[in-house]
Amino acid sequence: MKKIVLALAGTALLVAAAAVYTVSSRHDADATPAAQLTLGPGQLLFRDTPSGRIGAVPLAEPGAKPQLSGLKCDRFAVAEQTAVCLAVEPGTLPAMTDVLVLDDHLAVRHTEKLPGTPSRARVSPDGKRVDWTLFVTGDSYAQTGFSTRAGLYEVDTGRLVKTIEELPVFVGDQRYFAADVNYWGITFAPDGNRFYATLGSKGKTYLVEADYKRYRGKAIRENVECPSLSPDATRVAFKKKVGDGVWRLSVLDLKTLEETELAEQQSVDDQALWQDDHTVLYGRDNAVWAVPADGSGAPRKLVQGAASPAVTG
Template sequence: MNALSPRARLAVVLLAVLLLGGGSLGYVLRARQHAEPQRTTADSSFTLAGPRLYYRDSDTGRVAYRPPGPDAASVVGGPSCERFHAAGDTALCLQRLPGLPARADVVVLDRQLRETRRITLPGIPNRARVSASGRMLAWTMFATGDSYATSAFSTRTSILDLNTGYLIKSMEQIPLTIDGARYHAPDINYWGVTFARDDNRFYATASTNGRTYLVEGDLAAWSATALRENVECPSLSPDNSRIAFKKRVSEGTDSPWRLYVLDLRTMTEQPLAESRSVDDQAAWLDDSTVAYALPNADGRTTDLWSVPANGAGTPRLAVPGASSPVAVG
């Protein structure tokens, strides 16, 4: 068999490069199309109004709502969001962007769900909260990793004041006190902010040295203080008297958490009737009920469940194929 000439060998190499490059480009384009949000804006008739339960629909990735009533039908028509929350005249939508490294858009929406501000940040969307007035926004991104069940993760939590436009890019800027002393450590992570009604105080989770803490923050005083250990993803009740949270009850990644409610006046905690492991920041539907997402049977999407906040009753399936619940009154 005759050997290929140098020119022929060069032609073969160029052809291979073109074929491989075309295949890679096709893969990238297909991946980009798959990862693009299906709809970045809401339908014109889809707005914030109440009373309704808003949530992210797993089938479409878009925000949907369900009016009150056992036979009420869901309406899908909001923007595509990985995480969603709303209160007052403000909604917060976190949209994951395609490609690497991981990036996301933080989209601020008005009551008509029209975009008023967009911030592009690195990371994977994980938590979103709006204060009751709609003034204060908070979100958490995974900087590395994508699960709280392991120690191999890093988060970045930001707070935005819509009245002043001031953005706290990272909560790690706020001085932290633990056990009465100013605390410094390179491994501090914050996540799961929840705001008090005064738009100044907030609660969040701080993690450092293998421990998690419930932190109470004061924006005006520019301070944060650890209140107690083993509290994750706090959610303040509408009357500001209790916090729903997930508590680690076992080591490892198999069923590590249980839902609890903490009375802020007495600092006593009550386990809720949900015995399954919940990896979510619960949302209060009213002063007596919390909602949360749990993986469904296929393990690829989640369902919304609700349970009484006093430890009694039984969990109830609220919306199948859903996440990011928020009650809008």
């Protein structure tokens, strides 16, 4: 079964930019000496957008001068002692992405080379799963000219799932079938088994709750994109489409299905990240921002010239 991304203006721009992106994924030198980063508690990591390198600041002092590693990525994520770096290979047509599975010193433990350009990346809270979403081109049904592939890698077993497109999903009481089904934005629960993702098909998006061991899922809410499960596994932060190319950040209570719009008033085209059970991080306008998860307060800029935030516990 193939998959299609909805015609989203912001996404199309991201694909176009990724297609011409030429920064290497490997540990490169440039004008700034590379720091030897080690994953430790209380860090805010991010992609430094001017250089493409992964940087880090103390979470308690985000305004501090960042340490920049030599690792260059388009998307980055971390949990426990595992990190993942998605880096598009320069000059390849069709585009290819290196999925780099990293240890706590950001040294490469495993590499997969997959077709497409980077979109989203996550590591399960137990550090045993890395997952990603890539944009791909060539699906005949894709009116926008591109589709997605969401896949994962089991760090402890070495098992690769190139795409979850065969995941059986029920919408209501019926098994859902459609040629244009696509998934993106995987997020795992702390048990490493329950996970959530967006299913897109026929102009609609659904939040899917799935069981990895049983390998089946069910749609539990419409108009949910790029879910991110809270540390206590009771809520999902997500982007909700409110207009063409416009999304609002919201939080969904998984027990009551009550939605709370967050205080960020600008459009956010990102998969949010929970700093803790009370604060949501995200990228917008070439910066990493934080906003309270209960709808109160106001957005707070943490790091300028940054994207793809990740935090260590």
